[in-house]
Amino acid sequence: MTIPDLVIDRLPQYARVLASLDDQGRDVVSSQEFAELLGRRGDGADRPWSAAQVRKDLSYFGRFGKQGRGYNVRKLMDELRSILGLNRQWRMAVVGIGRLGHAILGYQGFTPQGFRIVEGFDSSPHLIGQHVDGLTIRNTADLEATLKETRVDIGIVAVPAETAQSVIDALVRCGVRAILNYAPISARVPKSVQIRHVDPVLALQSMTYYLKASATLD
């Protein structure tokens, strides 16, 4: 049985809702209530979440619920975190320490989820050697040499569009198998490498299509 990629994409959202329920001290939740708590999908597909989809998605991995009762919040959360590989530390390197890179280094949301930034690279001479958020910035030219010494699981690309593809290529050569790309480009990577794009402009540009019709003019 092969698991659709779309299902994998939804699991982190499930895990987050469960963490929130757990914080509130809730022990049990039904697929029905779960679907309501998932709110609106933040992507194009504007279909609401359904209880059936939650049950079906979970059924790919096992039988986690109790008929007549629902799902144990804590247990299901632990299962999902295990399925997603979140019960360990992941080591990340950030390339590009401009405004965006600084914000990424300072972001407080990674560590509690087990994502740790262990290296920072930039090519600007007045940044190399500087200490930023407890990290010594290294020269991007030394990326490949450094990553031969230090294991890094995930590369974060925060350089300008012009140099992004070559940085991605370098990361791939170093054996990095997952890339989080903040640069506004359509990157090319081998099939064996995971990549996700974070691009607020693309998100905005798909919303304006729907606004356009009834928007007041500028």
Next chain:
Amino acid sequence: MTIPDLVIDRLPQYARVLASLDDQGRDVVSSQEFAELLGRRGDGADRPWSAAQVRKDLSYFGRFGKQGRGYNVRKLMDELRSILGLNRQWRMAVVGIGRLGHAILGYQGFTPQGFRIVEGFDSSPHLIGQHVDGLTIRNTADLEATLKETRVDIGIVAVPAETAQSVIDALVRCGVRAILNYAPISARVPKSVQIRHVDPVLALQSMTYYLKASATLD
């Protein structure tokens, strides 16, 4: 004929590739080459782009190509920008001027695409009244009063998870019909309001599923 939301989501990526081709002085592109330039989808669905999909997507909106030649880069780009509503200015308000909010205010990528930040809100007394990137920060408590005076098309939410839903509710009450949410929550908004989430942690958590299998241990 009804246009799938998934098609709308792809159009901004098409527009971006065309802009890049235009920069390089290219006049014409075939659907085949176009698909290759689109690189890897940065989402779960790991299927490659196909020439047929590009042609099909474009055909929802008109007949923009020339048989035997391909598509005129400039013309197609203009068409797409018009379809997406990108040939005008969009006014945005940022709520939450912490580290993330600061980075958003300073981000250079919005303005060239026609997205202008015209208001900034925070609830912290030592930020209210301060000038940040040419903007006077207002009190979040005055959000509704301010947006009665100044038109804002899009709300950007950069507050902590705990207060995000209430900020979103306030924006919706003000008639804001599109929201870009950076807070790590599953937000609830009416169907008439567009919402997109920017969440690097969710992106990371879906990649680790695929890394898990063969990753070296920590």
Next chain:
DNA sequence: ATCTGTGAAGCACTTCACAGCG
């Protein structure tokens, strides 16, 4: 009575394949 797990049905998007135009 309630709610899960799941084959089967339904549906929506993608891909095919070719007519038709330049």
Next chain:
DNA sequence: CGCTGTGAAGTGCTTCACAGAT
């Protein structure tokens, strides 16, 4: 001959609906 535009076929995800467990 090359490449678009597009009905039709194919595919894969979603929803249905109900048996089965508590």
